[in-house]
Amino acid sequence: MQILSRTHTPADCSETIVCHCLGISESTVADAVAVCGLATVKEVCRETGAGSGCTACHARLREMLRKANQTVPVC
Ligand code: FES
Secondary structure, three states: OOOHHHOOOOOOOOOOEEEOOOOEEHHHHHHHHHHHOOOOHHHHHHHHOOOOOOOOOHHHHHHHHHHHOOOOOOO
């Protein structure tokens, strides 16, 4: 919750919130994954705070990580 929390405030108006406990948006998580190269929910928790409450959002965070870290096959 270090670097990105300075540029993204919880519950920026039109953002889709992925972690309701902490008010962390999907774009904050997506940016953290892309910029910091996050690969696990634990890393997302550490960098953004998302997922460090009730854990109900962990499935959504895992899905975001899976999509972000998919490799594009080279033909
Ligand atoms: S909704 Fe993310 S920790 Fe509760």
